[in-house]
Amino acid sequence: MLRIALAALACIALQAYAQDRPRQLASACGICHGTDGRGDGKVLPPLAGMPRDQIASQMRAFRDGQRPATVMHQIAKGYTDEQIDALAAFFAAQKR
């Protein structure tokens, strides 16, 4: 009985786990962009609610040197295409 309950719990847990990862990956951005991309918007545009394609294309433009920046051209180089797409989807889905 307990074993069945634990197995069910593990199953739910695995699904939650897959969904949690982009949020956790995105948390590193919080030091400049705010928790879940909801910064105060005074200096940087909020990432929360920004269209997914815009985030992904700008991250790639920073990374590939097509968009000049003070810092993002350096940080974006540390992210793979897969990570950029996960971040873009996560921030786009956040409410402002």
Added chain:
Amino acid sequence: MKRRDFLKVAGATSLAGCATTSAPSKARVVVIGGGFGGATAAKYIRLWDASIDVVLIERDAQFVSCPISNLVLGGYTGMQDISRDYSGLARHGVQVVRDEAVAIDAAKKSVRLASGGAIAYERLIVSPGIDFTFGDVQGYEAAMQSGRVLHAWKAGPQTVALRRQLEAMPDGGVYILSVPLAPYRCPPGPYERASMIAAYFKQAKPKSKVLVLDANPDVTSKAGLFKRAWSDLYPGILEYRGNARAVGVDEKTMSVKLEVEDVKGDVLNVVPPHRAGDIAQKAGLITSNNRWCDVDWRTMESKAVKGVHVLGDATLSAPAMPKSGSMANNHAKIAAAAIVDLLNGREPAPLQIINTCYSFVSEKEAIRVSSVHRWDAGKGTLLAAPGGGVSAARSESEGNYAWNWARTIWADSLA
């Protein structure tokens, strides 16, 4: 009284396991230390799993930020601007207990408090910051007790006291900043401090001098950018000497003793070498050089004591990783993710993190260094990912981003 009542409950709970008096919770995580690491960990655990109880033990009523505190020394901002209370964490359901952790019993999974209570945990986070090895600088404790020699390397009363000394110093005086051998908290911090005080002297007492006596052979962070700023902005005011380790200090003659000579000054700001904060030492978390705590960088779990996660400046840094507020905040996210996974029966996965450190070189202009840190399974640690680097040049634009970083990380950690 409320706090005492709470601790009684907590003490009783320590015998009963993880049951609580109110709604049933998954487990209790106790966090020692409410700085960039501890505060962020407490908040993010609640954010990512609100069924986990989080208790934060912090001895001070307010968080005072070391980053930006050098601007207080320059007279460009005030203590209230770099201070935050802990009410934001309470809004996330974190129970903030104003007390000091005095002992950890890892076998019983319990933390003893200065007030006499004990509190049980399922997982413990220790984010103790640094303490100093005063014995490395002969005469330091007597000099500090006299009030004439300060480190001001923990933002708070010493920051205020050092600013007062600078204000009281007559024009034509010499301010000495003694920098310990790396690794120490905030690699660019000493050079930002020298810049801020030089900017103040240039404005208010132009015959005065800043003398940096660095135990390291050269400026340890953003060297090119700092040296350019110094030669452009503070010629004749700021003097830098490498390989100048302080071995002693004498408040009676107001001199810093180097290996080969004594150097006199009017304001002596001697920063002694550091190690992980006292509670880490008491709890046997220090593994390296009698100073730092080695951790598993996938979880921040101590390599010495199971079930205890260590964050921030207290850790034995991974390669190319600075002891910084940004890093402590990001260590906290690794620990929060791992602890949420562990308490939900999941295997923790490594997390990629970002460091960004701004330093002001004048009232408005700043410079920056950034890096991305990624788990390397082969090496078993976090390594710097491709990219990263420093500002192209100092600028007011970087200064604006620096203030954005400060406001945002304070909110991300505490609000």
